[in-house]
Amino acid sequence: MPRRKTDIEPAEDETALVLRARRGDSVAFGEIVRRYQRAVYRVAYGYTRNTADADDLAQETFVNAYRAISRFRISEPMFPWLARIATNLAFSLHRRRKRRPESSxxxxxxxxxxxxxxxxxxxxxxxxxxxxxxxxxxxxxxxxxxxxxxxxxxxxxxxxxxxxxxxxxxxxxxxxxxxxxxxxxxxxxxxxxxxx
Missing domain, CATH: 1.10.10.10 (Winged helix-like DNA-binding domain superfamily/Winged helix DNA-binding domain)
Known part of the structure; x- marks a missing residue:
């Protein structure tokens, strides 16, 4: 059966996914989310120590990543970039709440x-x-x-x-x-x- 151009290759590398996501391929970005959602959630939960806030923070991380995917350096690994976005969002949340984020x-x-x-x-x-x-x-x-x-x-x-x-x-x-x-x-x- 021929593959559709939006199908994800089983071991498609990150660079190809990023390039496809930059062209607006939502399936490719969905695969990026699937690969990193647990790790991003753990970072978010570590800062918020609250499942609802961690869910929101993780979701916001991926929304921001999608908007900024054109600025992602393909030569760099994806997770540190996502962790930086999550960290910045957590610090913003902390400033908004004017209290120290609880950490797991x-x-x-x-x-x-x-x-x-x-x-x-x-x-x-x-x-x-x-x-x-x-x-x-x-x-x-x-x-x-x-x-x-x-x-x-x-x-x-x-x-x-x-x-x-x-x-x-x-x-x-x-x-x-x-x-x-x-x-x-x-x-x-x-x-x-x-x-x-």
Whole structure:
């Protein structure tokens, strides 16, 4: 059966999809959305910690991406560009609401693997208390520090990808990440009474 020109090839590369989307091919842009919707949603949820806001933010990210697809650099990977759009929208939402965006710390907990599931109720209670301390400490970090931690830990982006997503030099990403980790450790130590 012959293929329609709007059918997506099984492993059609990103460049071809972007070029087709630039020509107004909605099927191609739909494939871009399909490929990245979960990752964009995770970034959005990390900032909003609210499913409705995350849905809205993710949708707005793709609307903005569609409008700006002609400015996307084909030589660059797509996800950092989408993450930057989502991050900018999250910061705008934060400014509109005049409050710090809440961020999900579940990926940080999973990445740490420090507090596994345990059948011992006492340990389970201790783990929940540590998670609570971590969530509170993480919520007190600046938006810049939350952003680099979320993109590094939750999405596993490289320093260069985070730099592109946030529109800052890679050196800035590295220093923010180091400061964010130090600040988070200090805030945790203060809460738990443990020394650094």
């Amino acid at each position: 710390i579940e990926p940080l907990l999973e990445a740490g693997k420090q507090w596994g599931v345990d059948d011992d109720p006492a340990r389970h209670a201790e783990n929940r208390e540590r998670e609570s301390h971590l969530a509170e400490a993480f919520g007190e970090l600046s938006s810049e520090h939350q952003a680099v931690l979320l993109l590094r830990v939750m999405e596993g982006l490289t320093y260069d990808e985070i730099a592109r997503a946030l529109g800052v030099p890679a050196g800035t990403v590295m220093s923010r990440l180091a400061r964010a980790r130090t600040d988070l450790r200090a805030r945790l130590a203060k809460r738990t009474g443990e020394s650094k």
